[in-house]
Amino acid sequence: MTRFDETVLELIGIEKAFGATRALRGVNFSLRKGEIHALAGENGAGKSTLMKIIDGIHQPDAGEIRVHGKATQIADPLAAQKMGIGLVHQEIALCPDVSVAENISMPMLNASKRWFVNFREIRRIARDAIKPLADIDPDARLHELSISNQQLVEIAKALTLNCDILIFDEPTAALTESETQALFRIMQQLKAEGISIIYISHRMAEIFEQCDRITVLRDGQYVCTENIADTSPDAIVGKMVGRELGELYPPKLSTLPESGEVLLDVQNYSDDRRFNDVSFRVHRGEIFGIAGLIGAGRSEVVKAICGLHKRTSGELTFLGRPAEIRNYQDSVALGIVYLSEDRKENGVFLDLPIAGNIAALDLEQVSNYGFINRRLEREQATELAQRLNLKYGRLEHPVSSLSGGNQQKVAIAKMLSVKPRLVIMDEPTRGIDVGAKSEIHRLTRELASQGVGVIVISSELPEIVGLCDRVMVMCEGRNNGIVSGDAINEDRLIRLASGMGQNIENSPAETTTQFRVQPAT
Amino acid sequence: MTANTPSFSPDPTKRGLFGNIRKMRELTLILIIVGLFIVMSFASPYFLTWANMKAMLLSFSTEGIVVVGMTMLLIVGGIDLSVGAVMCLAMVMAAKLFVLGMNPWLASLSSIGICSIIGLIMGNCVTRIGMHHFIVTLAFMGIARGASMVITQGTPISLFSLPPEFKFVGQGTLWGVPFSIIIFFVVVIIADYLLRNATAFRKIFYTGSNERAAEFSGIRTKRIKIGVTVLSSTLCGLAGIIYMSKFGAATPNFGVGLELNIIAAAVIGGASLKGGEGTVFGAILGIALLSVVSSSLILLNVSVYWQDLIKGLILLAAVAIDHILHNRSVQQG
Numbered sequence: 014m015t016r017f018d019e020t021v022l023e024l025i026g027i028e029k030a031f032g033a034t035r036a037l038r039g040v041n042f043s044l045r046k047g048e049i050h051a052l053a054g055e056n057g058a059g060k061s062t063l064m065k066i067i068d069g070i071h072q073p074d075a076g077e078i079r080v081h082g083k084a085t086q087i088a089d090p091l092a093a094q095k096m097g098i099g100l101v102h103q104e105i106a107l108c109p110d111v112s113v114a115e116n117i118s119m120p121m122l123n124a125s126k127r128w129f130v131n132f133r134e135i136r137r138i139a140r141d142a143i144k145p146l147a148d149i150d151p152d153a154r155l156h157e158l159s160i161s162n163q164q165l166v167e168i169a170k171a172l173t174l175n176c177d178i179l180i181f182d183e184p185t186a187a188l189t190e191s192e193t194q195a196l197f198r199i200m201q202q203l204k205a206e207g208i209s210i211i212y213i214s215h216r217m218a219e220i221f222e223q224c225d226r227i228t229v230l231r232d233g234q235y236v237c238t239e240n241i242a243d244t245s246p247d248a249i250v251g252k253m254v255g256r257e258l259g260e261l262y263p264p265k266l267s268t269l270p271e272s273g274e275v276l277l278d279v280q281n282y283s284d285d286r287r288f289n290d291v292s293f294r295v296h297r298g299e300i301f302g303i304a305g306l307i308g309a310g311r312s313e314v315v316k317a318i319c320g321l322h323k324r325t326s327g328e329l330t331f332l333g334r335p336a337e338i339r340n341y342q343d344s345v346a347l348g349i350v351y352l353s354e355d356r357k358e359n360g361v362f363l364d365l366p367i368a369g370n371i372a373a374l375d376l377e378q379v380s381n382y383g384f385i386n387r388r389l390e391r392e393q394a395t396e397l398a399q400r401l402n403l404k405y406g407r408l409e410h411p412v413s414s415l416s417g418g419n420q421q422k423v424a425i426a427k428m429l430s431v432k433p434r435l436v437i438m439d440e441p442t443r444g445i446d447v448g449a450k451s452e453i454h455r456l457t458r459e460l461a462s463q464g465v466g467v468i469v470i471s472s473e474l475p476e477i478v479g480l481c482d483r484v485m486v487m488c489e490g491r492n493n494g495i496v497s498g499d500a501i502n503e504d505r506l507i508r509l510a511s512g513m514g515q516n517i518e519n520s521p522a523e524t525t526t527q528f529r530v531q532p533a534t
Numbered sequence: 535m536t537a538n539t540p541s542f543s544p545d546p547t548k549r550g551l552f553g554n555i556r557k558m559r560e561l562t563l564i565l566i567i568v569g570l571f572i573v574m575s576f577a578s579p580y581f582l583t584w585a586n587m588k589a590m591l592l593s594f595s596t597e598g599i600v601v602v603g604m605t606m607l608l609i610v611g612g613i614d615l616s617v618g619a620v621m622c623l624a625m626v627m628a629a630k631l632f633v634l635g636m637n638p639w640l641a642s643l644s645s646i647g648i649c650s651i652i653g654l655i656m657g658n659c660v661t662r663i664g665m666h667h668f669i670v671t672l673a674f675m676g677i678a679r680g681a682s683m684v685i686t687q688g689t690p691i692s693l694f695s696l697p698p699e700f701k702f703v704g705q706g707t708l709w710g711v712p713f714s715i716i717i718f719f720v721v722v723i724i725a726d727y728l729l730r731n732a733t734a735f736r737k738i739f740y741t742g743s744n745e746r747a748a749e750f751s752g753i754r755t756k757r758i759k760i761g762v763t764v765l766s767s768t769l770c771g772l773a774g775i776i777y778m779s780k781f782g783a784a785t786p787n788f789g790v791g792l793e794l795n796i797i798a799a800a801v802i803g804g805a806s807l808k809g810g811e812g813t814v815f816g817a818i819l820g821i822a823l824l825s826v827v828s829s830s831l832i833l834l835n836v837s838v839y840w841q842d843l844i845k846g847l848i849l850l851a852a853v854a855i856d857h858i859l860h861n862r863s864v865q866q867g
Contacts, residue, residue, distance in 0.1 A: 070750065091752030106750045108743035110810035119740060119751040122733050129731045170751075 019046040020082065021209050022067070022098075022178055027076035029062055036062045039076070040235045042228055044178065049200060049210045051220040051241070054230035055253055055474060055507075060213050061103055063230070064180050067211075068100040069093040080178075094120055099176035103183045103213075105163050107170070109156035114139035116155055117170045142169035146195050160286070161187045168196060172203075179203065180211040185219065186308055186489075197223055215306050215511045217246035229253055246513075247504075254474065254503040262451075262479035263458035266299060273297055275333075276466040277349075277435055279318060282327035287313040288490040291327075295435065295466045300457060302481030302501075303470045305510045310490040311470045312354055315437045319344035319351045332434070345374065348434030352424055352441055354470070360424035361412045368394035368408040371426045378430065397426040402452055418449025425453070435466035442476060454480055474503045488512045559804040559856075563819040570826050578833040586829070588712065594825040595718035596780070597796065598818055599773045602725045603766030605800045605817040606735075610762045611742040611809030612660065612667040616652075617770050618792030619678035622785075624649050624774030626682040629691040629784035638700040642778075646771035652678065653767025657760030675793070682786040690785040693778070704780030714776050721769070726814040738762055743810030798845065799824055802852040824848070 022044040029037040037059045044050050052060050065071045067078070069087035077084050080096050087093050093100070099120075107116045115122070118135040139151040146165045155163060164187045171179055181200075185193045200210055200223060214220055220227060221241055229236040229252045236252050277295040282288065288310035295301045303311045316322035318329065320340040329336050331347055338344045344351070353359035361370050371394045372379045379389040394408050401422045405415060412423050421441065428436055438457070442450040457480065461467045471477050477484055483497040486509035493509045507513075575582040600617050607614050624645040631641035652674060659670040706713045728735045740748040741755040748755050778784050803820030805812030827848065828841050 068750075089752070090750050091754075094752050100750070102750065106744070106747040108740050108747050108810065110743040111739055115736065115740075116747075119748070119753070122736065123752045125733065127733060130733055130736055132731075 023079040025077045028074045038233045047207045048225040051224040051227040052213045058230040059233040097177040099171040099174040100180045101171045114151035278330040280328045299482040300467045302477045302484035305487035309487040350428040350433040352438040354439035363413040418445035437468040439470045595715045603769040608805040609812045615671040616674040618789035619675045620770040621774040622788045623678040624771035625778040625784045642775040649771030650768045653764035657763035661756040686786040798849045
């Protein structure tokens, strides 16, 4: 086919850093006319950053962008739009208080020279754009729609732009099967019209069904571009992972803990939105990992366990006794603590002193008659700082004076100050340096061997593989299987996380994967 | 994925009982106002007289112009504490320029222009420097009030020699209707229409509802925010000039505490401090309600000391009901 010969978009040597994090390091990418080009890579490989550069939301630090063969700069989304580039965002970027019709027509209204909005016309445009996808009332306000319908509105919005380059950043993550099929029909139709599509997905089956070529990114670097016909899902997964375990992890348990004492037993947890019917057990002495794609409901499940997220059904047994946790205070009283994935927002008080941060979870420990005793506070902080090998100037200094890794240690020290029986760590090493990372890994193992239950959520597969004794993989809010021991490898986890295969574990109670239909409310 | 993947939440495109809170809000306000009218017409023989109606309309018509700007600011996610002070500054400055011998129309126009420039500075402080609306406008509340004091040296300026055609703006009547009420209606009707239908004004909602989404759609949200701030300050200036014409005088402590009344009216009328929500019509109903209530209290011989307390309760009730209804509609999907 001759139309494949024309290159409509070319990126050469794109570099982008956010602070100290180098998100993209010399990435090349080229898109031909009328092709569907998949972009694959693990979480954090730089896919979304690259797409935001194409859409003008971020500016590259170095490298060249050529649109239709001409070197150019894309200053903002409006400029991208004028060049015929449209982006369907991974996270829904719509206005909740505004009608569906206006949301869909927003870029068009912005570009139009007309003074007044022709509501009849935008309603018609919205209806036409959304009809092939779903039956959604164009007059409804966006916040009234379900997440999947909001995602469809996001897609419909991009379709109205009459782009010749369309980017879909994980559009199917929130969609049902029939909605996904509708989207694919539209993509094929656009392709037939000569429109070029960049398609980001973690689902290999979709990529191999729908796409013509695939480019793989890993750790912000370009790996390869292949014709779909010449490669296989296994080969691509291999290339996505393709790295040695860079860090040394502490040794795992020699015997699997499944026969050991059950510390935490979670049964049929659902919140009817983000996760559904999740069951698992954590044994004393093990590190239990939870893997899955972003948005799979991992954080929500563990937050529901410790009373930080609502749940609509499910039972919890802790140390052999049924437990009712209504809020985080209940959870801490039981000895279950949670380390937030968002350190700066929820983990530490950046402006407060180190000692005050560590004491914050249970002030009574460091108080006499309702007044904080600074000596007790110091003693507690000194002891924990020593144990965690915290590098600090003075305990009176604010946490913001520390490096990211040491800030995280303060957050961990705060958790440990209440002598917990189960610690839940959500992305404990995100954005911190290698040294602090392996110290945290060591500490995690130390806690487990002291009989504290440990749950680790991580999007970084090597971390899950290197650290955990058993791993639950979540996919779209469900427990898609629990793997243990030698069966834990990146390949397997990626498959489970993208819904490719199921793994049945010994204990049937834990792998309940069937759905319970939720009554409509 | 598996073909039977359920969508976890029921499809809520069907609009429930609480789907149209906003329209309900305006209707509710109208009903309350009409109810008050009925009750009051029995309670006081003076209430349902043309003179009282006119007095009530007059009392809130000029403030109503300020409410229009405030509503747009709230929709874009901002707030303006400087409205009373800026209004006063326009009045005082125009008066001073007139006393110094400038043509009153020219003096008024230049004062309104100064107000627009104040809005421009405030808007840039917010968008370019990244300061919060609250702080910027709090600072300009002090600056504008202080400037009024400096200009007048703390004493009112009397304007006995205002030409009659200028006095007409605030004091004259057209077909029996006070001209300032006509200005009010013109501003409100135009603003309401623009906010509902004009492309540029719809962007106020988009920016206030989700600024990032608006930017991703190519909207230059900083410009929108600056534009709304300028518009609000300009309308304050216009209101100040109408008051000057009405009173034939300018006092440096005029409009103290006005901002609270204005914000309360807009919020009672359905504007949300979170941005993205609000209508001019609703906000005007809000200020009308506050005005009818205070007029009623006076006619019922309730001590004026009760007025602020009752206004506070109305604001509290309106926002509380709003949140309760909103939570319920969210829970229903």
